[in-house]
Amino acid sequence: MAEHLQNEKIRVAGHLVEVRGYYHIKLSWYDEAGNRGRKSVSTGLTVKNNKKRAEDMVYEAKKEQEALLSAQIRLDNMLFADFLELWLEVIRNDKSKPIKPTTFGIYQMNVQRIIAPYFRKKRILLLDLTADHINDFYDVQLERVKAMTVTKYHANISKALKYAVKKNYIPHTPMGRVNRPSPERFVGKFLKQSEMVELFDIVRGHKLELGVILGAFYGLRRSELVGLRWESINFEANTITIEHTVTVASIDGKTVITANDTTKTKSSFRTLPLVTPIRSKLLDLQAEQEKNRKLCGKEYNKAEGGYIYVNALGNRIKPDYLSGEFPKFLEKHGFKRMRFHDLRHSCASLLLANGISLKQIQEWLGHSDFAITANTYAHLEYNSKLVSASAMSWIDDTSLAQALINE
Numbered sequence: 001m002a003e004h005l006q007n008e009k010i011r012v013a014g015h016l017v018e019v020r021g022y023y024h025i026k027l028s029w030y031d032e033a034g035n036r037g038r039k040s041v042s043t044g045l046t047v048k049n050n051k052k053r054a055e056d057m058v059y060e061a062k063k064e065q066e067a068l069l070s071a072q073i074r075l076d077n078m079l080f081a082d083f084l085e086l087w088l089e090v091i092r093n094d095k096s097k098p099i100k101p102t103t104f105g106i107y108q109m110n111v112q113r114i115i116a117p118y119f120r121k122k123r124i125l126l127l128d129l130t131a132d133h134i135n136d137f138y139d140v141q142l143e144r145v146k147a148m149t150v151t152k153y154h155a156n157i158s159k160a161l162k163y164a165v166k167k168n169y170i171p172h173t174p175m176g177r178v179n180r181p182s183p184e185r186f187v188g189k190f191l192k193q194s195e196m197v198e199l200f201d202i203v204r205g206h207k208l209e210l211g212v213i214l215g216a217f218y219g220l221r222r223s224e225l226v227g228l229r230w231e232s233i234n235f236e237a238n239t240i241t242i243e244h245t246v247t248v249a250s251i252d253g254k255t256v257i258t259a260n261d262t263t264k265t266k267s268s269f270r271t272l273p274l275v276t277p278i279r280s281k282l283l284d285l286q287a288e289q290e291k292n293r294k295l296c297g298k299e300y301n302k303a304e305g306g307y308i309y310v311n312a313l314g315n316r317i318k319p320d321y322l323s324g325e326f327p328k329f330l331e332k333h334g335f336k337r338m339r340f341h342d343l344r345h346s347c348a349s350l351l352l353a354n355g356i357s358l359k360q361i362q363e364w365l366g367h368s369d370f371a372i373t374a375n376t377y378a379h380l381e382y383n384s385k386l387v388s389a390s391a392m393s394w395i396d397d398t399s400l401a402q403a404l405i406n407e
């Protein structure tokens with residue numbers, strides 16, 4: 001980061017006070033101008049038997065406040081590129097609005113690899129940034145990547161500048177005059193029903209089998225599939241509930257895997273019917289895992305043993321394994337090359353082909369908005385087109401149809 005961001009470290013003092021039977025943290029400091037700052041933070045801890053925990057919270061609160069103060073912006077010569085990196089640190093440390101590791105990893109990658117280097121080379125200051133500067137950046141990027149990727153850069157820049165306005169670093173955001181790229185219509189790759197039947201036969205017994213089965217039939221996202229646990233399966237009611245996810249992100253150059261009792265959106269939390277073939281497969285798998293647990297003894301990973309998709313030692317399958325091995329497996333067995341996520345699209349296309357409405361598919365896949373389903377799969381919707389073709393019965397009275405009758 002630029003030298004003008006590396007201010008002399010401000011020291012924050014802190015101590016505990018009792019307020020109505022609860023510990024509160026009192027922080028104080030002097031800024032570079034000699035002005036005193038104060039802050040009060042509730043620990044939420046009662047005074048009884050919580051002093052050690054409260055003291056630990058004082059230490060953390062002091063560190064956090066010092067980090068925030070040391071990153072104070074000097075606006076007169078702040079490069080837009082440096083502001084973007086500062087914004088990354090702000091959203092990373094914002095405990096009032098925690099950001100998902102996968103989301104932060106994408107933001108960090110976009111900013112540090114693409115956006116910040118471009119604007120740093122141009123030496124554009126935050127205060128001087130205009131819509132033209134951003135439009136020029138988009139034009140350059142569209143020469144190397146698709147519009148969909150540039151819209152992600154657009155989202156990052158928009159969020160960062162909204163923060164700058166909120167903090168009064170700039171009077172207004174120029175994004176209202178920026179030409180947001182229009183993403184191309186998504187056309188995914190799909191497996192036909194006959195290809196899916198063939199794939200199930202070929203993948204049988206392979207480490208990918210469970211992923212292929214659940215990804216193709218239920219259209220599960222990778223995070224949902226790897227996050228499935230036995231407690232999510234109700235063999236009595238014959239249901240499977242999507243309520244826990246395992247995600248992977250690249251942060252600071254390191255791979256971070258996170259397990260959470262959350263889904264991508266509220267709509268992604270859903271309960272689906274457990275059909276007989278998959279029920280039988282899961283029961284067999286459960287029995288196999290119990291056998292492995294006894295055979296491996298202490299070597300069995302009990303911490304991850306509650307997950308469904310594990311290896312013989314109880315280690316949960318890594319999300320990247322599905323993404324990396326699935327395309328190789330297809331290519332090896334003569335299928336067209338596809339991403340693992342394309343099994344989700346194949347699921348939707350097969351549902352449509354069998355007369356399931358887009359609204360029902362939205363619920364099956366767990367899309368948060370019907371527009372997502374419609375924009376992604378409307379071009380595949382065929383049954384309504386058959387109805388339209390039947391309504392155009394006047395063609396049967398034309399010479400074209402009569403010629404076929406006379407042949």
